[in-house]
Amino acid sequence: MIDFCGIRLEHEVINGSGTFDAIAAQRAFGDELLERFPFSAFVSKTVTLEPRQGNPPPRLWELGAGMINSIGLPNKGLRGYLAEDLPKLSELPVPLIVNVMGSTRDEVAALVRAFGERDEVAALELNLSCPNVKTGLDFGVDPIATAGLVEHVRPLADKPLIVKLTPNAGDPAAVAAAAEGAGADAMSLINTLRGMALHPHTREPWLGGGTGGVSGPAIRPIALAQVAQVASRVRVPIVGMGGVQRGADALDLLDAGATLVAVGTESFREPLCASRIVRELTQLLGEPRLEAPSTVR
Amino acid sequence: MRKQTEVLATRSIGAYRWLACVNPGPTPRPGQFYMLATVERWGGGEAERPFLPRAFSYLRTDGDRLEFLWEDVGPGTRRLSELRPGEELWLLGPLGNGFEPAPNPLLVGGGIGIVPLACWQDELVDAPVLLGFRDAHHAAAAELLRDPRIATDDGSLGHHGLVTELLAAELGDVTVYACGPPPMLETVRAICTERDVPAQLALEAGMACGFGACFGCVVPTRDGYVRLCVDGPVLEAAALEGVR
Numbered sequence: 001m002i003d004f005c006g007i008r009l010e011h012e013v014i015n016g017s018g019t020f021d022a023i024a025a026q027r028a029f030g031d032e033l034l035e036r037f038p039f040s041a042f043v044s045k046t047v048t049l050e051p052r053q054g055n056p057p058p059r060l061w062e063l064g065a066g067m068i069n070s071i072g073l074p075n076k077g078l079r080g081y082l083a084e085d086l087p088k089l090s091e092l093p094v095p096l097i098v099n100v101m102g103s104t105r106d107e108v109a110a111l112v113r114a115f116g117e118r119d120e121v122a123a124l125e126l127n128l129s130c131p132n133v134k135t136g137l138d139f140g141v142d143p144i145a146t147a148g149l150v151e152h153v154r155p156l157a158d159k160p161l162i163v164k165l166t167p168n169a170g171d172p173a174a175v176a177a178a179a180e181g182a183g184a185d186a187m188s189l190i191n192t193l194r195g196m197a198l199h200p201h202t203r204e205p206w207l208g209g210g211t212g213g214v215s216g217p218a219i220r221p222i223a224l225a226q227v228a229q230v231a232s233r234v235r236v237p238i239v240g241m242g243g244v245q246r247g248a249d250a251l252d253l254l255d256a257g258a259t260l261v262a263v264g265t266e267s268f269r270e271p272l273c274a275s276r277i278v279r280e281l282t283q284l285l286g287e288p289r290l291e292a293p294s295t296v297r
Numbered sequence: 298m299r300k301q302t303e304v305l306a307t308r309s310i311g312a313y314r315w316l317a318c319v320n321p322g323p324t325p326r327p328g329q330f331y332m333l334a335t336v337e338r339w340g341g342g343e344a345e346r347p348f349l350p351r352a353f354s355y356l357r358t359d360g361d362r363l364e365f366l367w368e369d370v371g372p373g374t375r376r377l378s379e380l381r382p383g384e385e386l387w388l389l390g391p392l393g394n395g396f397e398p399a400p401n402p403l404l405v406g407g408g409i410g411i412v413p414l415a416c417w418q419d420e421l422v423d424a425p426v427l428l429g430f431r432d433a434h435h436a437a438a439a440e441l442l443r444d445p446r447i448a449t450d451d452g453s454l455g456h457h458g459l460v461t462e463l464l465a466a467e468l469g470d471v472t473v474y475a476c477g478p479p480p481m482l483e484t485v486r487a488i489c490t491e492r493d494v495p496a497q498l499a500l501e502a503g504m505a506c507g508f509g510a511c512f513g514c515v516v517p518t519r520d521g522y523v524r525l526c527v528d529g530p531v532l533e534a535a536a537l538e539g540v541r
Contacts, residue, residue, distance in 0.1 A: 011413050018509070018512075019510060021510050021512075024508060024510065024524070024527045025508050025509060025510065025511075027509070028392055028404075028507075028509060028527065036298075052517065053521055053522055054512065055512075057514075057515055057516065057517075058503060059512065059513045059514075059515065060511070060513035060514075062346055062347075062349050063344075063346070064340065064344055064345025064348060065340075065345065065348060067505060069505075071511070071512045071513065074512060074522065150503060203358060213348075213493070218346065265505075267506070268336070268505040268506035268510055269348075269350060269506075270299055270387075271299060271510070271517060272298055276517065288491060
């Protein structure tokens with residue numbers, strides 16, 4: 001059992017927000033999914049105050065080692081989520097973490113307050129990859145804006161508050177330190193990196209949203225570096241993610257300072273990959289670890 | 298869930314590649330699809346792709362074995378085309394919805410879009426089939442269906458012109474089932490809407506996952522975007538404002 005912010009979890013592997021729709025997966029795979037649920041906690045896709053359609057297609061671009069997505073956070077909005085999704089997600093066999101995003105402090109506050117009251121919700125995750133309407137910049141690129149937002153919403157819910165950092169910040173560790181100082185209980189990183197692809201013929205941007213987020217094994221070393229950097233600056237637990245495909249990748253993130261590891265893009269290729277990664281990780285953690293040469297000496 | 302399965306047979310049919318494999322799961326319904334990837338060497342082709350599995354409607358099944366058909370148009374289909382009997386595939390499915398039975402079916406296929414119509418024709422009695430291809434070389438795949446009427450763009454076989462021209466002459470008290478390239482499906486949608494003929498269209502979109510996780514395969518409908526993998530791939534033409 002793992003203790004994460006006071007939540008007891010069966011193992012170290014959860015999903016990244018927006019990379020697994022447990023309700024749709026249950027429609028596709030039936031009860032087999034619940035019986036073999038691969039994650040120790042389920043992180044919902046981002047919920048906003050108002051419904052969002054998401055970006056126009058095309059939304060995907062394949063890379064040799066990953067993909068670029070321009071999904072645009074489609075969701076039913078707070079009211080739709082509470083009425084339709086939350087009752088179904090509360091039946092999952094694992095704790096539920098709800099990811100929220102807003103473009104003003106008040107929007108985020110309304111979401112945090114609403115989910116803070118719900119017993120079905122174990123923890124909240126704050127998506128900072130959203131433009132602040134006041135500045136036009138993502139909240140998460142600026143330590144001061146991040147601290148201000150976290151300070152504002154932290155008292156509104158009596159649940160662990162995870163801050164999902166953006167890797168597109170100049171200094172993600174400084175943002176993490178600011179969020180910790182403002183009362184965040186945990187950090188999760190990395191979100192996708194901004195990227196672009198051109199249409200092979202028209203030479204215009206391929207993705208309907210113009211740019212998108214790069215994910216998959218291509219970003220794994222960046223994730224590892226940022227997790228190590230953030231772990232050296234904060235004391236709160238870290239959910240590490242970015243290109244995890246195997247137990248060995250998960251172990252790297254744990255050794256870099258993460259408490260939990262999240263899987264995202266790999267689930268698209270293999271829906272139950274998280275179960276395999278847990279098995280591989282468990283085996284690796286059980287093997288005798290070589291001591292670093294410096295300590296051996 | 299995703300299963301490893303064995304390739305039983307492969308061959309070329311005109312411009313297309315045909316493959317049969319062991320069906321490791323439940324019997325699919327016509328119009329449903331699978332996500333396919335090779336077990337070995339999935340990746341390392343053009344631009345180091347493929348990375349993601351590829352979505353394919355199945356061509357035909359007897360329950361124990363599944364047949365697929367594709368055209369080699371990119372790094373995913375190229376790698377799949379290299380498969381030989383005895384080699385292994387990853388298979389996720391069956392996924393999505395299928396065709397819904399309705400009176401007086403009329404089947405219309407274009408190019409590789411003939412695939413889901415083969416198994417659908419197997420279930421129907423005396424459903425006329427209209428197929429369109431670029432040329433006679435591609436039209437070799439028409440042998441996979443019973444008694445099709447054929448149109449080719451270059452006139453090298455059958456009607457010289459578009460399959461939708463054959464369709465326009467046949468429209469009456471029918472239900473149209475169509476699959477093909479977007480311009481063909483848009484024409485089918487437009488003429489069926491104009492003549493008030495019900496039509497079920499099997500659409501295609503790039504997908505990362507096939508089971509509703511990635512939200513990448515959306516198409517616009519009158520009710521907003523829907524995910525083709527879980528709400529399709531078969532959609533009622535009346536639900537669409539256009540096919541792009």
